Amino acid sequence: MLDWLVIGGGPHGVHVAARLIDEANVPREKIRILDNEAMLLDRWKRCTHNTGMQFLRSPSVHHIDLSSSSLRRFAKKRPARKIEKPFTRPYDRPALDLFNLHADEMIKRSRLQELHIQGYANSLEVFDEGLRIGVSDANDSEKNSTIEARRVVLSLGAPRDPEWPEWAKGIAESSAEQGRMNAIEHIFAPGFELNDTPAPESVAVVGGGISGAQVALRLAKAGSQVVLFSRHPLQIHQFDSEPGWQGPKFMAGFSRIQQPSERRLRIQDARHRGSIPPDTHAALRREIADGRIEVLEKVEIDSAQFAQGQIHLKAGESWRAFDRTVLATGFTGRPPGEEWLKEAIETYELPCAECGYPIVDRSLRWHPRIFVTGPLAELEIGPVSRNLSGAMRAGERIAAVAQTNSH
Protein backbone atom coordinates (compact mmCIF):
# COMPACT_ATOMS: atom_id res chain seq x y z
CA MET A 1 0.00 0.00 0.00
CA LEU A 2 1.15 3.55 -0.76
CA ASP A 3 1.75 6.05 2.06
CA TRP A 4 0.40 8.92 -0.06
CA LEU A 5 -1.69 9.25 -3.20
CA VAL A 6 -1.96 12.77 -4.59
CA ILE A 7 -5.00 13.05 -6.87
CA GLY A 8 -4.38 15.75 -9.47
CA GLY A 9 -1.06 16.42 -11.21
CA GLY A 10 -1.46 20.15 -11.82
CA PRO A 11 0.69 22.83 -10.14
CA HIS A 12 -0.89 22.05 -6.75
CA GLY A 13 -0.51 18.27 -6.82
CA VAL A 14 3.04 18.44 -8.21
CA HIS A 15 4.09 20.94 -5.56
CA VAL A 16 2.59 18.91 -2.70
CA ALA A 17 4.23 15.71 -3.95
CA ALA A 18 7.63 17.46 -4.16
CA ARG A 19 7.28 18.75 -0.60
CA LEU A 20 6.24 15.35 0.73
CA ILE A 21 9.33 13.77 -0.82
CA ASP A 22 11.89 16.50 -0.13
CA GLU A 23 10.70 17.91 3.18
CA ALA A 24 8.80 15.05 4.80
CA ASN A 25 11.12 12.34 3.44
CA VAL A 26 8.29 10.23 2.08
CA PRO A 27 10.04 7.40 0.16
CA ARG A 28 9.53 7.70 -3.61
CA GLU A 29 8.15 4.16 -3.85
CA LYS A 30 5.47 5.10 -1.32
CA ILE A 31 3.91 8.02 -3.19
CA ARG A 32 2.11 8.38 -6.52
CA ILE A 33 0.33 11.16 -8.40
CA LEU A 34 -2.93 10.13 -10.08
CA ASP A 35 -3.99 12.36 -12.98
CA ASN A 36 -6.16 11.64 -16.00
CA GLU A 37 -3.95 13.66 -18.38
CA ALA A 38 -1.06 12.08 -20.31
CA MET A 39 1.61 14.18 -18.54
CA LEU A 40 1.83 16.17 -15.31
CA LEU A 41 0.78 19.83 -15.72
CA ASP A 42 -0.94 19.11 -19.05
CA ARG A 43 -4.17 20.85 -18.03
CA TRP A 44 -2.33 23.92 -16.73
CA LYS A 45 -0.27 24.14 -19.92
CA ARG A 46 -3.29 23.71 -22.21
CA CYS A 47 -5.50 26.24 -20.40
CA THR A 48 -2.77 28.89 -20.18
CA HIS A 49 -1.69 28.31 -23.80
CA ASN A 50 -5.31 28.60 -25.01
CA THR A 51 -5.60 32.09 -23.55
CA GLY A 52 -2.45 33.25 -25.35
CA MET A 53 -1.13 34.80 -22.13
CA GLN A 54 2.55 35.79 -22.34
CA PHE A 55 3.19 36.47 -18.66
CA LEU A 56 1.74 35.17 -15.43
CA ARG A 57 -0.45 37.40 -13.36
CA SER A 58 1.42 36.44 -10.18
CA PRO A 59 4.99 37.45 -9.19
CA SER A 60 8.13 35.33 -9.70
CA VAL A 61 8.21 34.07 -6.09
CA HIS A 62 5.05 32.07 -6.84
CA HIS A 63 5.88 28.83 -8.65
CA ILE A 64 5.87 25.11 -7.94
CA ASP A 65 9.41 24.54 -6.60
CA LEU A 66 10.25 24.57 -2.90
CA SER A 67 12.49 27.61 -2.48
CA SER A 68 10.85 30.93 -3.30
CA SER A 69 14.00 32.21 -5.13
CA SER A 70 14.19 29.09 -7.34
CA LEU A 71 12.55 30.62 -10.44
CA ARG A 72 14.74 33.75 -10.26
CA ARG A 73 17.88 31.62 -10.06
CA PHE A 74 16.69 29.36 -12.87
CA ALA A 75 16.19 32.36 -15.17
CA LYS A 76 19.98 32.93 -15.18
CA LYS A 77 20.72 29.39 -16.36
CA ARG A 78 21.18 28.16 -19.91
CA PRO A 79 17.86 27.13 -21.50
CA ALA A 80 16.07 29.98 -19.74
CA ARG A 81 18.58 32.61 -20.91
CA LYS A 82 17.19 32.21 -24.43
CA ILE A 83 13.85 33.71 -23.36
CA GLU A 84 13.89 37.24 -24.67
CA LYS A 85 11.86 38.86 -21.90
CA PRO A 86 11.87 36.55 -18.86
CA PHE A 87 10.05 38.94 -16.51
CA THR A 88 7.74 41.90 -16.84
CA ARG A 89 6.70 44.78 -14.69
CA PRO A 90 5.04 45.44 -12.36
CA TYR A 91 5.76 42.86 -9.66
CA ASP A 92 8.41 40.94 -11.57
CA ARG A 93 5.97 38.55 -13.24
CA PRO A 94 7.53 35.61 -15.13
CA ALA A 95 6.96 34.80 -18.79
CA LEU A 96 4.72 31.75 -19.20
CA ASP A 97 7.51 30.04 -21.20
CA LEU A 98 9.96 30.62 -18.36
CA PHE A 99 7.49 29.39 -15.74
CA ASN A 100 6.86 26.20 -17.72
CA LEU A 101 10.56 25.55 -18.43
CA HIS A 102 11.27 25.93 -14.72
CA ALA A 103 8.38 23.64 -13.79
CA ASP A 104 9.57 21.01 -16.29
CA GLU A 105 13.10 21.23 -14.92
CA MET A 106 11.83 20.76 -11.37
CA ILE A 107 9.73 17.73 -12.40
CA LYS A 108 12.75 16.25 -14.18
CA ARG A 109 15.12 16.90 -11.27
CA SER A 110 12.76 15.28 -8.77
CA ARG A 111 11.80 12.51 -11.23
CA LEU A 112 8.13 13.21 -10.51
CA GLN A 113 6.87 12.10 -13.93
CA GLU A 114 7.91 8.54 -12.93
CA LEU A 115 5.39 8.74 -10.08
CA HIS A 116 2.46 9.63 -12.35
CA ILE A 117 -0.33 7.09 -12.82
CA GLN A 118 -2.69 8.06 -15.63
CA GLY A 119 -6.32 7.52 -14.65
CA TYR A 120 -9.43 9.23 -13.31
CA ALA A 121 -10.41 8.85 -9.63
CA ASN A 122 -14.10 7.99 -9.46
CA SER A 123 -14.73 6.72 -5.90
CA LEU A 124 -13.26 6.85 -2.42
CA GLU A 125 -13.68 4.20 0.25
CA VAL A 126 -12.27 4.25 3.80
CA PHE A 127 -11.08 1.00 5.39
CA ASP A 128 -9.15 0.29 8.60
CA GLU A 129 -5.61 0.99 7.43
CA GLY A 130 -6.27 3.40 4.62
CA LEU A 131 -8.29 4.50 1.62
CA ARG A 132 -9.26 2.71 -1.56
CA ILE A 133 -9.59 4.91 -4.65
CA GLY A 134 -11.57 3.64 -7.63
CA VAL A 135 -9.85 4.58 -10.88
CA SER A 136 -11.19 4.55 -14.42
CA ASP A 137 -8.79 4.29 -17.32
CA ALA A 138 -8.18 7.71 -18.91
CA ASN A 139 -8.80 6.28 -22.40
CA ASP A 140 -11.42 3.64 -21.66
CA SER A 141 -13.93 4.51 -18.90
CA GLU A 142 -15.15 0.87 -18.84
CA LYS A 143 -11.77 -0.27 -17.50
CA ASN A 144 -11.59 0.11 -13.72
CA SER A 145 -8.98 -0.54 -11.07
CA THR A 146 -8.24 0.53 -7.48
CA ILE A 147 -5.31 2.11 -5.66
CA GLU A 148 -4.83 1.84 -1.89
CA ALA A 149 -3.04 4.48 0.15
CA ARG A 150 -2.78 5.46 3.81
CA ARG A 151 -3.47 9.07 2.91
CA VAL A 152 -4.87 10.96 -0.02
CA VAL A 153 -4.45 14.59 -1.09
CA LEU A 154 -7.23 15.98 -3.30
CA SER A 155 -5.61 18.55 -5.63
CA LEU A 156 -8.32 18.53 -8.27
CA GLY A 157 -8.07 22.13 -9.53
CA ALA A 158 -11.18 23.73 -11.03
CA PRO A 159 -14.21 21.52 -11.80
CA ARG A 160 -13.73 19.30 -14.82
CA ASP A 161 -16.32 21.04 -17.00
CA PRO A 162 -16.29 24.76 -17.63
CA GLU A 163 -19.29 27.06 -17.37
CA TRP A 164 -21.42 27.02 -20.55
CA PRO A 165 -24.10 29.74 -20.64
CA GLU A 166 -27.62 28.35 -21.22
CA TRP A 167 -27.93 29.93 -24.69
CA ALA A 168 -24.68 28.27 -25.79
CA LYS A 169 -25.59 24.66 -24.99
CA GLY A 170 -28.10 24.05 -27.79
CA ILE A 171 -26.10 25.96 -30.37
CA ALA A 172 -23.06 23.69 -29.89
CA GLU A 173 -25.20 20.69 -30.81
CA SER A 174 -26.95 22.28 -33.80
CA SER A 175 -23.73 23.64 -35.32
CA ALA A 176 -21.99 20.25 -34.84
CA GLU A 177 -24.95 18.51 -36.51
CA GLN A 178 -24.47 20.82 -39.48
CA GLY A 179 -20.79 19.89 -39.72
CA ARG A 180 -19.31 22.93 -37.96
CA MET A 181 -17.65 21.30 -34.95
CA ASN A 182 -15.71 24.39 -33.96
CA ALA A 183 -18.39 27.06 -34.48
CA ILE A 184 -18.67 27.46 -30.71
CA GLU A 185 -15.99 26.39 -28.26
CA HIS A 186 -14.99 26.86 -24.63
CA ILE A 187 -11.32 27.59 -24.01
CA PHE A 188 -11.33 25.45 -20.83
CA ALA A 189 -13.23 22.43 -22.20
CA PRO A 190 -11.42 19.16 -21.37
CA GLY A 191 -8.77 18.46 -24.00
CA PHE A 192 -9.61 21.53 -26.10
CA GLU A 193 -6.82 23.43 -27.89
CA LEU A 194 -7.64 26.80 -29.44
CA ASN A 195 -6.76 27.05 -33.09
CA ASP A 196 -5.97 30.59 -34.17
CA THR A 197 -4.98 29.79 -37.75
CA PRO A 198 -8.31 30.04 -39.64
CA ALA A 199 -8.09 33.84 -39.68
CA PRO A 200 -9.26 36.29 -40.95
CA GLU A 201 -12.77 35.71 -39.75
CA SER A 202 -15.24 37.34 -37.39
CA VAL A 203 -15.11 35.97 -33.87
CA ALA A 204 -17.25 36.65 -30.80
CA VAL A 205 -15.34 36.17 -27.55
CA VAL A 206 -17.70 35.89 -24.60
CA GLY A 207 -16.40 36.74 -21.12
CA GLY A 208 -15.00 40.05 -19.88
CA GLY A 209 -12.34 38.70 -17.48
CA ILE A 210 -8.60 38.26 -18.01
CA SER A 211 -8.96 35.08 -20.10
CA GLY A 212 -11.56 36.63 -22.42
CA ALA A 213 -9.35 39.70 -22.92
CA GLN A 214 -6.27 37.55 -23.60
CA VAL A 215 -8.11 35.31 -26.10
CA ALA A 216 -9.47 38.39 -27.87
CA LEU A 217 -5.91 39.74 -28.14
CA ARG A 218 -4.56 36.40 -29.38
CA LEU A 219 -7.22 36.07 -32.10
CA ALA A 220 -6.92 39.72 -33.16
CA LYS A 221 -3.16 39.28 -33.51
CA ALA A 222 -3.82 36.26 -35.77
CA GLY A 223 -5.92 38.47 -38.04
CA SER A 224 -9.48 37.92 -36.83
CA GLN A 225 -12.00 40.67 -36.33
CA VAL A 226 -13.06 40.27 -32.70
CA VAL A 227 -16.04 41.43 -30.66
CA LEU A 228 -15.58 40.92 -26.91
CA PHE A 229 -18.83 40.59 -24.97
CA SER A 230 -18.72 41.41 -21.26
CA ARG A 231 -21.83 41.40 -19.14
CA HIS A 232 -20.20 43.80 -16.67
CA PRO A 233 -18.08 46.91 -17.19
CA LEU A 234 -14.43 45.85 -17.54
CA GLN A 235 -12.88 45.79 -14.06
CA ILE A 236 -9.21 46.63 -13.74
CA HIS A 237 -7.21 45.04 -10.89
CA GLN A 238 -3.56 44.00 -10.84
CA PHE A 239 -4.26 40.74 -8.96
CA ASP A 240 -7.34 38.63 -8.45
CA SER A 241 -7.27 39.54 -4.75
CA GLU A 242 -5.39 42.23 -2.80
CA PRO A 243 -1.77 41.34 -1.82
CA GLY A 244 -2.78 41.63 1.87
CA TRP A 245 -4.41 38.20 1.48
CA GLN A 246 -0.98 36.64 0.94
CA GLY A 247 -0.09 37.09 4.61
CA PRO A 248 -1.28 37.94 8.11
CA LYS A 249 -2.52 41.44 7.17
CA PHE A 250 -5.90 40.06 6.05
CA MET A 251 -5.49 36.36 6.85
CA ALA A 252 -5.20 36.85 10.62
CA GLY A 253 -8.75 38.20 10.79
CA PHE A 254 -10.03 35.61 8.31
CA SER A 255 -8.62 32.72 10.38
CA ARG A 256 -10.42 34.00 13.46
CA ILE A 257 -13.82 33.73 11.75
CA GLN A 258 -15.58 30.64 13.07
CA GLN A 259 -18.57 30.48 10.71
CA PRO A 260 -17.79 28.87 7.31
CA SER A 261 -20.63 30.89 5.71
CA GLU A 262 -19.00 34.09 6.97
CA ARG A 263 -15.63 32.96 5.54
CA ARG A 264 -17.33 32.29 2.19
CA LEU A 265 -18.71 35.83 2.16
CA ARG A 266 -15.24 37.25 2.90
CA ILE A 267 -13.76 35.21 0.02
CA GLN A 268 -16.47 36.35 -2.40
CA ASP A 269 -15.87 39.90 -1.34
CA ALA A 270 -12.09 39.65 -1.66
CA ARG A 271 -11.82 37.95 -5.04
CA HIS A 272 -11.90 40.26 -8.05
CA ARG A 273 -13.58 37.66 -10.23
CA GLY A 274 -13.64 38.53 -13.90
CA SER A 275 -11.07 41.32 -13.52
CA ILE A 276 -8.27 42.36 -15.90
CA PRO A 277 -4.77 43.60 -14.97
CA PRO A 278 -3.80 47.07 -16.27
CA ASP A 279 -1.27 45.86 -18.89
CA THR A 280 -3.82 43.52 -20.53
CA HIS A 281 -6.32 46.37 -20.49
CA ALA A 282 -3.79 48.68 -22.16
CA ALA A 283 -3.16 46.07 -24.90
CA LEU A 284 -6.91 45.77 -25.38
CA ARG A 285 -7.25 49.54 -25.72
CA ARG A 286 -4.54 49.58 -28.43
CA GLU A 287 -6.41 46.94 -30.45
CA ILE A 288 -9.68 48.82 -29.97
CA ALA A 289 -8.00 51.98 -31.31
CA ASP A 290 -6.66 50.03 -34.30
CA GLY A 291 -10.16 48.68 -35.00
CA ARG A 292 -9.33 44.99 -34.57
CA ILE A 293 -11.29 44.52 -31.35
CA GLU A 294 -14.65 45.93 -30.34
CA VAL A 295 -15.64 45.64 -26.67
CA LEU A 296 -19.31 45.53 -25.71
CA GLU A 297 -19.66 46.14 -21.97
CA LYS A 298 -22.76 45.47 -19.89
CA VAL A 299 -24.12 43.34 -22.72
CA GLU A 300 -25.68 40.00 -21.91
CA ILE A 301 -26.29 37.51 -24.70
CA ASP A 302 -29.70 35.91 -24.25
CA SER A 303 -30.07 33.61 -27.23
CA ALA A 304 -28.24 32.27 -30.24
CA GLN A 305 -28.94 30.56 -33.57
CA PHE A 306 -26.80 28.76 -36.10
CA ALA A 307 -27.73 29.55 -39.71
CA GLN A 308 -25.90 29.73 -43.05
CA GLY A 309 -22.62 28.70 -41.48
CA GLN A 310 -22.66 31.50 -38.93
CA ILE A 311 -23.54 31.93 -35.28
CA HIS A 312 -26.10 34.67 -34.67
CA LEU A 313 -26.03 36.12 -31.16
CA LYS A 314 -28.92 38.12 -29.73
CA ALA A 315 -28.36 40.67 -26.97
CA GLY A 316 -31.43 42.75 -26.13
CA GLU A 317 -33.04 43.64 -29.46
CA SER A 318 -29.95 43.39 -31.63
CA TRP A 319 -28.53 40.40 -33.53
CA ARG A 320 -24.91 40.01 -34.70
CA ALA A 321 -23.47 37.23 -36.83
CA PHE A 322 -20.02 35.62 -36.39
CA ASP A 323 -18.02 32.89 -38.09
CA ARG A 324 -17.02 31.59 -34.72
CA THR A 325 -17.79 32.03 -31.00
CA VAL A 326 -15.23 31.40 -28.28
CA LEU A 327 -16.41 31.19 -24.67
CA ALA A 328 -14.14 32.38 -21.88
CA THR A 329 -16.79 32.15 -19.19
CA GLY A 330 -14.66 30.35 -16.59
CA PHE A 331 -15.73 27.43 -14.45
CA THR A 332 -18.84 26.74 -12.42
CA GLY A 333 -18.64 27.73 -8.77
CA ARG A 334 -19.40 24.16 -7.64
CA PRO A 335 -16.77 22.22 -5.69
CA PRO A 336 -14.49 20.15 -7.93
CA GLY A 337 -14.99 16.39 -7.71
CA GLU A 338 -18.43 16.65 -6.14
CA GLU A 339 -19.87 14.17 -8.65
CA TRP A 340 -17.60 11.31 -7.50
CA LEU A 341 -17.00 12.43 -3.88
CA LYS A 342 -20.72 12.75 -3.07
CA GLU A 343 -21.08 9.17 -1.85
CA ALA A 344 -17.98 9.35 0.38
CA ILE A 345 -19.18 12.69 1.81
CA GLU A 346 -22.46 11.06 2.85
CA THR A 347 -21.01 7.72 4.03
CA TYR A 348 -18.16 9.14 6.12
CA GLU A 349 -19.96 12.38 7.06
CA LEU A 350 -17.20 14.58 5.67
CA PRO A 351 -18.11 18.09 6.87
CA CYS A 352 -19.20 20.59 4.23
CA ALA A 353 -20.26 24.22 4.51
CA GLU A 354 -23.52 25.54 3.05
CA CYS A 355 -21.63 26.41 -0.15
CA GLY A 356 -20.78 22.70 -0.53
CA TYR A 357 -17.04 23.17 0.12
CA PRO A 358 -15.08 21.12 2.69
CA ILE A 359 -14.66 22.30 6.26
CA VAL A 360 -11.08 21.33 7.07
CA ASP A 361 -8.67 21.86 9.98
CA ARG A 362 -5.55 24.07 9.88
CA SER A 363 -3.57 21.19 8.41
CA LEU A 364 -6.13 20.95 5.57
CA ARG A 365 -7.44 17.63 6.87
CA TRP A 366 -11.00 16.81 5.85
CA HIS A 367 -10.75 13.39 7.46
CA PRO A 368 -7.77 11.86 9.35
CA ARG A 369 -6.61 10.41 6.01
CA ILE A 370 -7.89 12.97 3.47
CA PHE A 371 -6.20 16.32 2.75
CA VAL A 372 -7.23 19.01 0.28
CA THR A 373 -5.64 21.89 -1.67
CA GLY A 374 -6.83 24.52 -4.17
CA PRO A 375 -10.54 25.35 -4.35
CA LEU A 376 -11.32 22.58 -1.84
CA ALA A 377 -9.04 24.25 0.76
CA GLU A 378 -10.48 27.72 0.21
CA LEU A 379 -12.33 28.00 3.53
CA GLU A 380 -9.00 27.56 5.35
CA ILE A 381 -6.40 29.12 2.99
CA GLY A 382 -8.63 32.03 1.92
CA PRO A 383 -8.98 33.90 -1.39
CA VAL A 384 -5.53 32.88 -2.74
CA SER A 385 -6.16 29.16 -2.25
CA ARG A 386 -6.67 28.41 -5.97
CA ASN A 387 -3.52 30.25 -7.01
CA LEU A 388 0.13 29.22 -7.08
CA SER A 389 0.73 30.87 -3.72
CA GLY A 390 -2.16 28.77 -2.36
CA ALA A 391 -0.33 25.65 -3.56
CA MET A 392 2.79 26.72 -1.67
CA ARG A 393 0.83 27.40 1.49
CA ALA A 394 -1.08 24.10 1.28
CA GLY A 395 2.14 22.19 0.53
CA GLU A 396 3.82 23.58 3.66
CA ARG A 397 0.95 22.58 5.90
CA ILE A 398 0.51 19.06 4.51
CA ALA A 399 4.26 18.35 4.56
CA ALA A 400 4.39 19.50 8.19
CA VAL A 401 1.77 16.89 9.13
CA ALA A 402 3.63 14.22 7.18
CA GLN A 403 6.87 15.09 8.96
CA THR A 404 5.45 14.82 12.45
CA ASN A 405 3.29 11.78 11.88
CA SER A 406 4.60 9.36 9.31
CA HIS A 407 2.04 6.54 9.84
Ligand SMILES: Cc1cc2nc3c(=O)[nH]c(=O)nc-3n(C[C@H](O)[C@H](O)[C@H](O)COP(=O)(O)OP(=O)(O)OC[C@H]3O[C@@H](n4cnc5c(N)ncnc54)[C@H](O)[C@@H]3O)c2cc1C
Ligand atom coordinates in the same frame (compact mmCIF):
# COMPACT_ATOMS: atom_id res chain seq x y z
C1 LIG B 1 -5.68 30.60 -17.77
C2 LIG B 1 -5.26 30.59 -16.33
C3 LIG B 1 -4.19 31.38 -15.91
C4 LIG B 1 -3.80 31.37 -14.58
N1 LIG B 1 -2.76 32.18 -14.20
C5 LIG B 1 -2.36 32.17 -12.91
C6 LIG B 1 -1.26 32.98 -12.50
O1 LIG B 1 -0.65 33.70 -13.28
N2 LIG B 1 -0.88 32.92 -11.19
C7 LIG B 1 -1.52 32.14 -10.27
O2 LIG B 1 -1.13 32.13 -9.09
N3 LIG B 1 -2.59 31.41 -10.63
C8 LIG B 1 -3.02 31.38 -11.92
N4 LIG B 1 -4.11 30.62 -12.29
C9 LIG B 1 -4.86 29.91 -11.25
C10 LIG B 1 -4.24 28.57 -10.84
O3 LIG B 1 -2.88 28.71 -10.48
C11 LIG B 1 -4.36 27.54 -11.95
O4 LIG B 1 -5.72 27.29 -12.20
C12 LIG B 1 -3.66 26.21 -11.64
O5 LIG B 1 -3.78 25.37 -12.76
C13 LIG B 1 -4.24 25.52 -10.43
O6 LIG B 1 -3.52 24.34 -10.20
P1 LIG B 1 -4.26 23.00 -9.76
O7 LIG B 1 -3.21 21.95 -9.64
O8 LIG B 1 -5.10 23.29 -8.57
O9 LIG B 1 -5.29 22.71 -10.92
P2 LIG B 1 -5.11 22.11 -12.41
O10 LIG B 1 -3.98 22.75 -13.09
O11 LIG B 1 -6.45 22.17 -13.02
O12 LIG B 1 -4.71 20.59 -12.13
C14 LIG B 1 -5.61 19.68 -11.58
C15 LIG B 1 -5.34 18.35 -12.21
O13 LIG B 1 -6.15 17.36 -11.57
C16 LIG B 1 -6.68 16.50 -12.55
N5 LIG B 1 -7.88 15.88 -11.97
C17 LIG B 1 -9.02 16.49 -11.55
N6 LIG B 1 -9.89 15.57 -11.09
C18 LIG B 1 -9.29 14.37 -11.21
C19 LIG B 1 -9.69 13.04 -10.90
N7 LIG B 1 -10.89 12.77 -10.35
N8 LIG B 1 -8.82 12.03 -11.15
C20 LIG B 1 -7.58 12.27 -11.70
N9 LIG B 1 -7.17 13.52 -12.02
C21 LIG B 1 -8.00 14.55 -11.77
C22 LIG B 1 -6.95 17.44 -13.72
O14 LIG B 1 -7.05 16.76 -14.93
C23 LIG B 1 -5.71 18.31 -13.69
O15 LIG B 1 -4.67 17.74 -14.42
C24 LIG B 1 -4.50 30.59 -13.62
C25 LIG B 1 -5.58 29.81 -14.05
C26 LIG B 1 -5.94 29.79 -15.39
C27 LIG B 1 -7.12 28.93 -15.80
